[in-house]
Amino acid sequence: MTETAEATTNFSTLFDSIASNIATILQGKRDAIELALMGMLAEGHVLIEDVPGVGKTSLAKAMAASVDCTWKRVQFTPDLLPTDLVGVSIYERSSEQFRFQRGPLFANIVLADEINRASPKTQSALLEAMEERQVSVDGTSHALAPPFMVIATQNPVEQEGTYRLPESQLDRFLLRISIGYPGRTAEISILDGDSAVDLRELEPVVSSGELLAMVATVKTVYLASALKSYMVDISEASRRHSAIELGLSPRATLQLAAATRSYAAAQGRDYATPDDVKAVAAPALAHRLVLKAGSNARSTAEDTVRELLADVPVPIAR
Template sequence: MFDAIVHNVGRVLHGKEDAVRLALLCLVSRGHLLVEDVPGVGKTSLAKALASSVRLEWQRIQFTPDLLPSDVTGSSVFDRDSSTFRFRPGAVFTNILLGDEINRASPKTQSALLEAMEERQVTVDGRTHRLPSPFLVIATQNPVEHEGTYPLPESQVDRFLVRLTVGYPDRSSEISMLESHGSLGPDDLEPVADAGDLAFLSELADGVYVAPPLRGYVVDLAVATRNHPAVELGMSPRATIALQTVAKTMAAASGREYVVPDDIRAVAAPVLAHRLVLGAEAELNATSAEEVVADVLHSVPVPAARP
């Protein structure tokens, strides 16, 4: 079922199977996705194709400096007929929320998403409203253009389970895209699964076994990031849990009931790189967080298999 969803999304997003798999891993793991890339590479198409393939509702918010928190979460509106205030849901009440260029909104508006992302609920005027299930935020930001933007605070960046870049397609994939352009769009995709199937996949991933040595391996990776000379702020306990969660989903998607070291290593960079805060010297040397993760994976010994 996992491969069927990936293949269906790939009919629109040509040559980006790795990005599609990471996005689906994030959805099955009940997390949120941060996409950092230049305009025009298919970020919106990814969200729409994913929603169409799993028969989910989706909404898009274009984040701008004048966007208000109530535009995201909703607000209470006075009803003259009943002389009472009624809650009018905002765009966040959907299954997949695409927050386009999230770093262009003010910090106050960005923070309106914190409760929704962490607790799957929205509190307005003292009343709590539950969000639909499943709920996934796909937030995008342009890594090149920074004028007029508000960088996401570390507390919000840490709430994104996975960060990925879509990137440009290779030559053959871009030719295929030109051949099929106009004939098949994200809205034209037939669903191959539904919300119930997605919940079933999540339950399967929850039941994947993680051996004690591999739990120790995850903790050793966390400690290595905290002690790395280029890192000012290493993996948090939430990051440790996130790495194990996505590794379990990776194992389930591969048809296994147990995690192997390759599952952890394969998802380490997308899960950890955006959570690391590098020191000033590392930034001066143009050291990337992905390079730090690769260094940590190289330095921490992998648990040996039992004889």
């Protein structure tokens, strides 16, 4: 077995182990679990958006608990301050110096629960950390140790007490996923409590070193030149689309490529195909689009992404 094939096989085994571990907490939602994992392994941040009570926080906490690394949970509220996230400099009388007290952002996995209930000022404190993997306080930059990931949950903006996330922050999330209501059988199992595991008893199944090795494997997935052109064509089509006010940025194209690589690796391949691009296009791109006011009210951003995929020719070159 070649080194690449061995790495891919090991990746698939570990990926399935993590997904199965999370599935003991969140039943009947394997697709959502795997998408969230793909976001983590592509070194991206994941936004879980859905109505209250469907398991958004449980998914985020189970992901963090499945990896042997540091994690912090922050409950976002209207009175949360930026220093509550980043940290603050404290004056020590004994040394007559300021000492930087690190905030919860200094963890490998940060659970930002109900992120859109905090003020825009507090939300903006995440921008530098999410993009540059560092935070700046009092003119000093502090690096965040890898792996670093933000898993955020939010209720739909129509809910009471929420703030809309700015486009600059939405663009920093690799994927936006929804969980949805469980199926009838799964919901009955939840009521019975037969197969559910207490989240507090969930044990990690991979180490931080193994997670970093999986991240490295994702980066080795091959993207053909024709496939790169296909992704750029999708981005360019969004900038010309009559119903789109704000099209996809170059960052969106880069993150689509990262999500595509992660999806291909999860399927046990060391190369990506146009079908991989299509599989992750909606969760990777829809939240970045701003539709024009007055456009078809029944058309969602996800529908518009599907239109783009239908309009852009699929490459056939090898």
